[in-house]
Amino acid sequence: MKKVLLMIMLVFIGMVGCSKQGVSIEDIQKEGTLLIGLSGDYPPFEFYKMVDGKETLVGFDVMLGEKIAEELGVEVKFKNMDFNSLIGALQSGQVDMVISGMSPNEERLNQVDFSDFYYTGENAVLVRKEDADRYQTTEDLKDVKIGTQLGSIQTPIAQSLTTNVKELASTQSIVLELSNENVEAVILGNDIAARYAEQFDNVVVSDIKIESEEKMAVALPKESTELTEQVNKIISTLKADGTLGKMLEEAMQLAN
Structure with a gap:
């Protein structure tokens, strides 16, 4: 009987552990890498282009991801996947955030959190x-x-x-x-x-x-409050000093 109770307790503890949500800045800085999910087929936001003879992921969202990683003091790694798989990848912890021309809607807001808008078109x-x-x-x-x-x-x-x-x-x-x-x-x-x-x-x-x-925002795991607030601060600064506009113009030139 004791063994059965012990097994039930272990399963319960495991379930509680698995239900923990959210990614913190400390988590990312401990790993030293920011993992960003995107779908690389949406120029000028994210797409592949030959740069110096090498197929390279470029675009507005890529630049934004690099800026966020820079502000967090970590390296950045992009994971390219089908757009329809991005929310699931975020929920399962395969990526820390999604920057892929994604617009909040009712269904997505029930699944993940979003930053402030970084683009409106x-x-x-x-x-x-x-x-x-x-x-x-x-x-x-x-x-x-x-x-x-x-x-x-x-x-x-x-x-x-x-x-x-x-x-x-x-x-x-x-x-x-x-x-x-x-x-x-x-x-x-x-x-x-x-x-x-x-x-x-x-x-x-x-x-x-x-x-x-079309309103685009960064998608983050539920309850990533501190990280979401930091991303919002970064977006606000990039808007205020004109960097976001310059990044979009550069991305459109690359797409052309």
Whole structure:
């Protein structure tokens, strides 16, 4: 009987230990490395580019992650994965934070905490050049096939316009589907939509106005209060001295 009680107590203690949430600045500084999750297919925020003959992860979010690590006095390591896997990776402790063009919504706010916004932009609709006159308003998108990135905030926007939504893991793949006439439109953040319109000869940003904003924040594990406050201070400083604006401009030049 004593053995059974001892086993129950050990299981309970283990469960309590596993339920501990939050990452502290001390935790990160002890490790000496800040682990950041992202999905490297979202130019100009994070993407791969040949730099000095080597494929390198670059972009606005990458620069922000480097700044945060610098302020914390640690090295930075980026973990590239599918966008739809990022929240799970954060919850399971595979990464310390996520900086990947992620916007807070009700579902995500129940799962993780978020910093203040470091970027606010608009959403846009990509269509093929030949269909630019055909698709002028959101009403024109009713019942057509719309592409979005899997797990993105653009997916529910598309679902509010049509019942025919196709999701793929990468933005590159879904824009390729548009170019190849497998979807009729794609909803993305305005800045990334503009980059793809430059990359694909037969794709343009349409005149359709989406009544929504793309607001990006750093995602952190629940109850990481001290770390969240520090990240907010860093973002505030970078905004105030104009560094964030310069970083975005540099990232857009890299994307071009």
